[in-house]
Amino acid sequence: MNLLIEEWIPVRPLPAGAMDKIGLKQLLCGDGKWEVCLPRDDMELAAIQLLISITQVLLTPKTPEELKTRIAKPLPESEYDAAIKPYAGWFQLDHPKYPFMQVRGVVAKIITPMDKLFAGITGSENCCFVNEPNVVSQICSGCAAIALFNQASCSPSFGGGSEGGFKNGLRGSAPITTLVQGNHLRQTVWLNVLNETNLLQIIPWHKETASQMPTWIEPIKERATIKAQQIGLFRGLFWQPAHVELLTPEASAQCACCGVTEGKMYSGFYKAQFGFNVSGTWPHPHSPRIMDSKNEGEKFLSYKFSTPSWTQLSRFVVRQQMDDTNIEGQQPAAVVMQMKDIMKRNAEKLHLLVGGYRNNQAKILERRHDVFTLNHGWEADTKTIKYLVEQGLSYKEALYSAVTLFMKGRDDKKRKLQSLKGIGPKIKLNQVAVAQFYRRTEPTLENTLAKIDFSAPDIELTRMRTALRKITAEMFEEVTMPYMNDPELIRTAAVSKLILRKHLNELEPQQNKGGSDGTGTP
Secondary structure (H helix, E strand, O other), X not given: OEOOOXXXXXXXXXXXOOOEEEEHHHHHHOOOOEEEOOOOHHHHHHHHHHHHHHHHHHOOOOOHHHHHHHHHOOOOHHHHHHHHHHHOOOOEOOOOOOOOOOOOOOOOOOOEEHHHHOOOOOOXXXXXXXXXXXXXXXEOHHHHHHHHHHHHHOOOOOOOHHHOOOOOEOOEXXXXXXXXXXXXXXXXXXXXXXXXXXXHHHOOOOOOOOOOOOOOOOOOOOOOEEEHHHOOHHHHHOOOOOEEEEOOOEOOEEOOOXXXXXXXXXXXXXXXXXXXXXXXXXXXXXXOEEEEOOXXXXXXXXXXXXXXXXXXXXXXXXXEOOOOOOOEEEEOOHHHHHHHHHHOOOOOOEEEEEEEEEEEXXXXXXXXXXXXXXXXXXXXXXXXXXXXXXXXXXXXXXXXXXXXXXXXXXXXXXXXXXXXXXXXXOOOHHHHHHHHHHHHHHHHHHHHHHHOXXXXXXXXXXXXXXXXXXXXXXXXXXXXXXXXXXXXXXXXXXXXXXXXHHHHHHXXXXXXXXXXXXXXXX
């Protein structure tokens, strides 16, 4: 199966219709309106990222104007045919010598089942409760290609336990991917393809490494030390850190992933670990990065905690340099920064597609998939986005502080304060309150982003603060109410509520005669 000429992309027509499969040429050169259609959100995101990466390396627009043309209308078929001609066999999944993202002749003692290619099927904390045995026993060529790409680029390695030693991708074990979502799949693909001008800004060595071959044509040398600046665009976007080889496909069956019945089905693969080192950080264009002055390092953003994605929204869209006031720097994904340049002031809303995994080494703890809508004008006023996120987190901290006092109580004889009884540390009531706060406030934050007028944000920010204050007060009442049978805890609750009210009042903007600066602050 060749990704450049055959039908493998699982889609459905917009606004509604049955699932179908189309080829890359039909997607880029046709005027059909499609969206990716797979049962797993992470596989859908991987399919989109795979399509973007193929289009990026084969059809990089020379100028911003050329990119805008590609976003607006289909690519001429003659240009597509000319672009893929030099790479005819590079994207063939079952190539006899150079199979896509694989290595021929992998030496392994056992056959690994296909479900190992899918993050979270066998290695997540709750997989035994939600996944049946052999749930992904046979998959079609298209889904196998998507799974190979996702495992190598977006999910933790095969490592962990007895299988330790497998390397992660260039972005680390579980990077957050941020992409710009268009009105349909073809538009989404081109919105996330960098033009050559922007590409050279993030990969200055692009022209010098343009002739580099991908890892399945020119394998990574074992025990080699590779500088990030030696890795070109093609090699970096399709970096395969493991030796993987799919078994010969078997007879016709129904794909356990997309549900389509095809003539060739993959039921297992060989895998083998090998050692090498990458020095430095390769600037992958699909993920935000953070820089820490303490550790003097740079890394890709990932989900470390169970907090919702909006808590990191400013990192997705706001660039921040390290200085005397900022100990941490941040760099949004290059495709998002390019969109900021394209949009200017006359643009439509930005639909930001965000996804990734929260993991503990090779174990998947949860999958994340969100779409944020930012009203037009965001690109000129990222200060308001940062303020919005900080406000949301401040209300969370106010609730956490008050519930923590109710939970632990107070015994402060030094300051001659009245001791207060707490419910005890065994019941993590503050964590319960915060989890419920995130769940209840997420729609408020998302609606504010979608509706706010960035040129005059005060009205929507005032509505947001009012809603957050109301939810915070209600959450305090809900979590403390079950303990009000104890007279001593009633007193603790009253003091905790006073502290909560104090914190909430401090979060209200202090208006002065000079007015506000557009973020509801003096």
